[in-house]
Amino acid sequence: MPLMGEAKRAYQREYMRRKRAGQIPARKAQAQADLTPRPREQRVIQALVTGEAKTLSAAMVKAGFNPTSKTVRDRFRPGGDLRGVLDQELTKAGLTLPRILGKVAAKLDARKHVTVAGEAIITDDNDAQLRATDQALRLHERAGTIPASSESHGPGASITVIEVNYHTTPPIEQAATQTGEGEEPAT
Numbered sequence: 001m002p003l004m005g006e007a008k009r010a011y012q013r014e015y016m017r018r019k020r021a022g023q024i025p026a027r028k029a030q031a032q033a034d035l036t037p038r039p040r041e042q043r044v045i046q047a048l049v050t051g052e053a054k055t056l057s058a059a060m061v062k063a064g065f066n067p068t069s070k071t072v073r074d075r076f077r078p079g080g081d082l083r084g085v086l087d088q089e090l091t092k093a094g095l096t097l098p099r100i101l102g103k104v105a106a107k108l109d110a111r112k113h114v115t116v117a118g119e120a121i122i123t124d125d126n127d128a129q130l131r132a133t134d135q136a137l138r139l140h141e142r143a144g145t146i147p148a149s150s151e152s153h154g155p156g157a158s159i160t161v162i163e164v165n166y167h168t169t170p171p172i173e174q175a176a177t178q179t180g181e182g183e184e185p186a187t
Contacts, residue, residue, distance in 0.1 A: 037082060037085055040063045040064055040065060041063070041072070041075075041082055043059075043062065043063035043064075044056075044059045044060055044062075044063040044065065044072070044076075044082075045059075045082070045085060045086050045089050046089075047059035047062045047063065048086060049086070049089045049090055049093050049095070050093075056073065056076055060072060101139070104132050104135050104136050104139070105132075105136075107128050107129065107131070107132035107135075108129060108132045108133065108136070109129070110124070110125040110128035110129050110132065111123065111124060111125055112124075112125040112128075
């Protein structure tokens, strides 16, 4: 039977007195002191470090979590307790930021050997350079130095439009000169 009336108030006064005296630890301090990840959380971290899972959602599914769990996701965000453990594991595995950036930068100038008509030549490795460029762009997007290429607005498809203009003259003037428009008629 729950406490009621004066008995409940007396219990609460005693509890607060003991808490102020330091006999009862605060809950936040208790939670922050316990930074050891639980076994399923450790499986999420290992899946991310070893590369078994490419995304946090995939790692969460592999460890048996619901991939939409806000509680676990918040703990992996910057400042979260599991983010610190993940950073330590990445460093132990040798996946430091300077090393990763150096590898991506080196792949931007990748070359390969190709045999053409019995003759060996060295040419640009376009596939490796394209992958490195994609990785570098994703790193910049996640760092916030360039806007994200696609934003999710809920379930469904998203469309990303990237406009690249290689022309040195404005497109309208160029089109007019190619079709002959805009010129004085010959008399």
